[in-house]
Amino acid sequence: MHEKSLYSCWLVLYKRRFFIFFTTLLSLAVGAVASFVLVPVYEAKILFYVPDGLAGRSYLSHGALNQMKRDYLIPTTKTEMAAPFMEMLKSRTMAKLVQAEFPQKSIKRLLKNDIDFELTDYGTIELNSRDKDPVTASNIANSYIMNLNHFLQTATMENLEYDSTVLRDKLQDVSRIIENLEDRKRGIYEDNNVVFIEEEVKKLTEMRIDFIDAIEDKQIYKAEIGEKIAEISLELTKEGLTLAAHDVAMTNPMIEYLQIKLSDIAAEKSALLVDHTEVHPDIINLDEQYAEVSKQLKREVSKMLSSRIKTSNTFYEKLRQDLIEMLIEKSTVDASISGIEKSIQSMDSRLDKLPSILVDIGRVEHSIYRYKSMLETLELAYIESLMQMERDVEFISVLDRAEVPEKPDFPLLWLNLLVGLLIGLLLGVFYAYIVDYINNTKRIRIRKIAKALIRRG
Numbered sequence: 001m002h003e004k005s006l007y008s009c010w011l012v013l014y015k016r017r018f019f020i021f022f023t024t025l026l027s028l029a030v031g032a033v034a035s036f037v038l039v040p041v042y043e044a045k046i047l048f049y050v051p052d053g054l055a056g057r058s059y060l061s062h063g064a065l066n067q068m069k070r071d072y073l074i075p076t077t078k079t080e081m082a083a084p085f086m087e088m089l090k091s092r093t094m095a096k097l098v099q100a101e102f103p104q105k106s107i108k109r110l111l112k113n114d115i116d117f118e119l120t121d122y123g124t125i126e127l128n129s130r131d132k133d134p135v136t137a138s139n140i141a142n143s144y145i146m147n148l149n150h151f152l153q154t155a156t157m158e159n160l161e162y163d164s165t166v167l168r169d170k171l172q173d174v175s176r177i178i179e180n181l182e183d184r185k186r187g188i189y190e191d192n193n194v195v196f197i198e199e200e201v202k203k204l205t206e207m208r209i210d211f212i213d214a215i216e217d218k219q220i221y222k223a224e225i226g227e228k229i230a231e232i233s234l235e236l237t238k239e240g241l242t243l244a245a246h247d248v249a250m251t252n253p254m255i256e257y258l259q260i261k262l263s264d265i266a267a268e269k270s271a272l273l274v275d276h277t278e279v280h281p282d283i284i285n286l287d288e289q290y291a292e293v294s295k296q297l298k299r300e301v302s303k304m305l306s307s308r309i310k311t312s313n314t315f316y317e318k319l320r321q322d323l324i325e326m327l328i329e330k331s332t333v334d335a336s337i338s339g340i341e342k343s344i345q346s347m348d349s350r351l352d353k354l355p356s357i358l359v360d361i362g363r364v365e366h367s368i369y370r371y372k373s374m375l376e377t378l379e380l381a382y383i384e385s386l387m388q389m390e391r392d393v394e395f396i397s398v399l400d401r402a403e404v405p406e407k408p409d410f411p412l413l414w415l416n417l418l419v420g421l422l423i424g425l426l427l428g429v430f431y432a433y434i435v436d437y438i439n440n441t442k443r444i445r446i447r448k449i450a451k452a453l454i455r456r457g
Helices: 006-015 017-037 079-090 092-101 107-112 134-191 197-238 253-272 281-308 314-390 413-456
Strands: 042-049 115-119 125-131 397-400
Touching: 006 017, 006 413, 017 413, 042 134, 079 092, 079 115, 079 125, 079 134, 092 107, 092 134, 125 134, 134 314, 197 314, 253 281, 253 314, 281 314
Parallel strands: none
Antiparallel strands: 042 125, 042 397, 115 125
């Protein structure tokens, strides 16, 4: 068998040129017919990007005014930043959301055939949507981005709603705590009968000094009364009426009771003078009681002395009356001193107690201040969460929205004709060489058989 040359190959094709031409023409015809017969498929493209760090904005925090500016957002150049968003777009959840808007599309086709994504070298993402209807193709592409943005907004909104609920509950709890602390503070004031502690301490101190001065004055006055009683007793002795010590002593139980009562009234009046003036109805009432008890004491002392001192003339009667007056005055002064001393003791007890009251009130006021500061912070955070919930955040920046394609992406006439041309040529050439090979093989076999027959003959 002779080796094939380029010329011999060309002769093979040349001999079958009409078949090759017919095959090529037929393939072109089939490609052209297919371009008009096949259902066209349209492809819509949307180009978007994920900003490199979404601008966080606060309306009420410190420096919020500095955030009120327009920031420029650029695509991220990091693949790991855009990869999660690519996976979200490819997820079955996103396909279900889109399929809910376009029931004619199956989830399988959305995941496998009709949608594809590409991350460009510049950080943008290209989404391609294919469908027989050009409007549907563009709507599906836009729907993907809309659902992705809505999905991200819903996720952040759920967090904000949860935070808002927690903040609202915490606000109510802190408000109740503040109310309880205010009630406790009022309770301390009411239980201890104080309103303005600093003023009360000052007033109690001043009144204590005044009461001490009053006791000293009354002690001096009491000494003067004692001297007068001694003079009257001496005068009675000179006149022949001797008075023993027990004759001028107040040993009558009734007198002692009246003295104690005068002392209590004086003490009660001193206590009321801390908060009221002399014209207060309670103090006027105590003055009336004091006068009435003083009259009773005078009668009892007069009755007692009348039984002990028997007078026979007017001079003795006058001495007796003077003695009664002095004794009554002495009893009144003693009662007044006793009442003032009780008031001073009460003031001392009150002054000793006020520092601890101040400490308790200080602790409560510190807690109130701390919780009010917390309440103010929580209120700002709660208002901030409500404002953030009203804020419409776009997590995706779209460069080119998907528009309705004017021409189908498949089939393409020029591509079908080119494919038909190539297929026709390949088939024609293949057929030409196959036929040539079969013919050559047939001739070789015939020659071999002929040679064999000649040798036998």
